[in-house]
Structures are given as C-alpha cells and as structure tokens.
Amino acid sequence: MSAALIVIATFLAAAVEWVEALTIVLAVGTFKGWRSAFAGTVAGLVALAALTLAFGVAITSHVDLAVVRTLIGVFLLLFGLKWLHKAILRSSGLKALHDEAKAFEETKQMLVGSAGRRGLALDRVGVSTALGGVFLEGLEVVFIVIALGGLQNVPAAVTGATASLVVVVGAGVIFRAPLTAVPENTMKYVVGILLTSFGTFFAGEGLGVQWWNQDVSLLPLIAAYGVASIVAVWVLRHPGSVTVEVRFLRSLRAAASELWGLFVDDGALAIATVAVLLGIAVFVDHQSGQRAMAGALLVVGVLVAIAVSLSGAIRQSWQPHKTSQAIAVVEAVLDDREGPPGLEQEVAGRPAS
Numbered sequence: 467m468s469a470a471l472i473v474i475a476t477f478l479a480a481a482v483e484w485v486e487a488l489t490i491v492l493a494v495g496t497f498k499g500w501r502s503a504f505a506g507t508v509a510g511l512v513a514l515a516a517l518t519l520a521f522g523v524a525i526t527s528h529v530d531l532a533v534v535r536t537l538i539g540v541f542l543l544l545f546g547l548k549w550l551h552k553a554i555l556r557s558s559g560l561k562a563l564h565d566e567a568k569a570f571e572e573t574k575q576m577l578v579g580s581a582g583r584r585g586l587a588l589d590r591v592g593v594s595t596a597l598g599g600v601f602l603e604g605l606e607v608v609f610i611v612i613a614l615g616g617l618q619n620v621p622a623a624v625t626g627a628t629a630s631l632v633v634v635v636g637a638g639v640i641f642r643a644p645l646t647a648v649p650e651n652t653m654k655y656v657v658g659i660l661l662t663s664f665g666t667f668f669a670g671e672g673l674g675v676q677w678w679n680q681d682v683s684l685l686p687l688i689a690a691y692g693v694a695s696i697v698a699v700w701v702l703r704h705p706g707s708v709t710v711e712v713r714f715l716r717s718l719r720a721a722a723s724e725l726w727g728l729f730v731d732d733g734a735l736a737i738a739t740v741a742v743l744l745g746i747a748v749f750v751d752h753q754s755g756q757r758a759m760a761g762a763l764l765v766v767g768v769l770v771a772i773a774v775s776l777s778g779a780i781r782q783s784w785q786p787h788k789t790s791q792a793i794a795v796v797e798a799v800l801d802d803r804e805g806p807p808g809l810e811q812e813v814a815g816r817p818a819s
Contacts, residue, residue: 468681469622472614475660476626478653479610483603484634489566489644490599493573498592505588506596513597514604521612536672542613543665545606550658554695556651558702563651566644614664659695663687742767 487510495503555561573595580591607627615623637645663684667677677683745767750760 502592510600539668546661738771
C-alpha cells in the first residue's frame with residue numbers, strides 16, 4: 467500500500483516541478499535555440515542524477531537510519547506543510563494561482579533582453595537558463611525521491627519520478643508549448659497533503675510512535691489533513707460566516723482559562739515543571755536502575771522550577787530596595803557637602819597651615 471502511495475506522491479510532485487522546468491526549456495528553445503535548450507537540460511539532469519545517487523548511497527549505507535528517518539521526516543513534514551499552506555491560500559483566493567503562461571512570458575522577456583542571438587552555436591545565456599531551471603526545479607524532486615525512497619521504497623520513488631519525467635517530456639515534444647491545461651495548482655494541493663502525511667508518519671515513527679497498522683495509518687492521516695485543509699479554505703472564503711464559531715471559540719477559550727487557573731497560576735512555573743517531569747521520564751527510561759536518584763532529582767527539579775517562577779518577583783522586590791539605597795547614598799553625600807551645624811565657624815577658627 468505504501469509503495470503505491472509513494473509512486474503517486476513522487477509522480478505528482480515531480481510532474482509539477484518538471485512542468486515548471488519544461489516552461490523554461492521551451493522558452494530557451496524558442497528564443498535562444500534548441501541546441502542551447504537541450505545542452506542545458508542534459509547538464510541539469512546529469513547533475514541531479516549524480517546528487518541523487520550520492521545522497522542515496524550516503525543515507526542507506528553510512529548513516530544511522532533511525533536518526534535519518536526522524537530528521538528527514540521532520541524536513542518532509544515542513545516541506546509538505548509549505549506546499550499545503552500555499553495551496554490553501556491559492557484555493558481561498560488570498561494568493562494568485564500559478565500560471566505557466568505568465569512564467570513563459572517572463573522567461574521570454576528575460577531571454578529576449580539578454581545579449582546574443584539565436585543560431586547554430588550554443589548561447590551562453592540560453593544554456594545557463596535551461597540548466598538552472600532544470601536543476602533548481604529538480605532539486606525538490608531529488609529531495610522527495612531521497613526522503614520517500616531512501617527511507618521506505620527506493621524503486622517506488624524512482625519509478626514515480628521517472629514516469630512523470632517521461633510523461634512531461636513527451637507532452638513537451640508533442641505540443642511545444644507551456645502545459646497550461648495541466649491542473650498544476652490542484653496537483654500541488656494533493657502533493658501537499660501527501661507529503662505532510664508522509665512527514666508526520668516518518669517523524670512520529672522516528673520519535674517512537676507506534677502507528678495503527680503501521681503504514682495503513684497513512685490513509686487516515688491523508689483524510690485528516692485533507693478535511694482540515696478543506697475546512698481552512700472554506701473559513702478563509704467565508705470569513706463572515708464564522709462569527710458564531712468565533713464567539714463560541716472565545717467562550718471555549720474563557721472556560722479553558724478558568725480550568726487552567728485551577729491548576730496553574732504562573733506560566734513559567736507550569737512550563738518548568740512539565741520540563742522537569744519530561745526530563746525525569748527520559749532519565750528513568752534510560753536509567754531504570756536509578757529510580758531512587760530520580761526521586762531526588764524530581765524534588766530538586768521542582769525546587770528549581772519554583773526558583774525560576776519566583777525570579778521575576780525577586781527582581782521586582784529588589785528594585786524598591788535598590789532605589790531606597792540610592793536615595794540614602796545621595797542624601798548622605800549632600801549631608802557631607804553641607805556639613806553639620808557650626809562646621810564653618812570651626813574651620814574659620816583654625817590657624818592657616
């Protein structure tokens with residue numbers, strides 16, 4: 467099941483990036499020559515293949531997979547959330563939809579305004595533009611292939627990315643025009659949900675979470691993120707329709723604050739105490755034979771938490787004390803300057819030295 471999801475995720479994500487790279491290559495071929503476009507494309511693909519191979523070997527052969535699974539799971543989660551966040555904003559109308567025709571026109575203006583002309587020789591600007599477009603757009607594909615393939619199923623990830631490349635290149639050769647009919651924004655939406663789900667799964671697995679039925683839990687994760695994103699889009703599209711909900715949330719927040727106040731009067735104390743408890747839990751888990759010492763450490767930790775919470779009050783109490791001391795010093799200096807009564811007469815009666 468996970469292999470099929472990996473193929474779908476890599477195919478869609480790679481297809482989105484290959485479509486954007488194709489737009490740049492088409493612009494280079496049209497306005498700077500197809501030889502330049504082909505040379506830049508091949509150079510970019512070779513660089514991406516070498517990068518994928520190097521990182522794939524490093525991850526699978528020379529690095530602890532448990533650590534890598536956690537780290538890449540976190541990065542994959544952040545990566546997927548970035549895509550999903552943009553997709554939600556685009557679907558709600560708060561961010562402009564990605565337009566390949568507009569991207570083609572912008573690349574055209576840059577190429578036409580650069581030095582050089584179309585001909586049989588390779589154009590430096592054309593080659594560098596095609597290479598940069600293919601390489602930069604393909605970097606995200608490399609990351610997805612390494613993340614999903616290196617940790618779960620390499621053949622599935624490579625199959626999805628390669629299949630998308632073949633499909634997009636074939637469409638580019640046939641139409642020789644930007645693939646504006648491709649539902650790129652919808653694909654990015656779906657990819658954002660899939661990558662966020664995979665990132666959650668891998669990060670949780672690396673932290674020790676035991677998922678329900680292992681990779682089958684990806685299905686409810688995908689469903690949960692999908693429903694949540696749809697709700698977010700609806701709320702952003704209908705801000706006036708959530709007045710009742712907002713009032714309800716305010717009431718719920720007030721009730722939660724009251725409940726919180728039953729147990730917590732100082733936020734710093736609560737945070738420090740929870741940190742101490744988590745630290746003791748980790749200590750007991752790794753040092754099961756030191757449970758007596760753990761009790762002593764817990765008491766010390768609670769005392770430290772109390773000290774942390776009182777530090778602000780101590781500083782405030784010191785302020786009036788310091789102020790009164792400063793006033794006393796100033797008054798003493800002034801008294802010394804004026805001197806006690808009769809001092810002037812005593813000084814005047816002394817013989818000159």
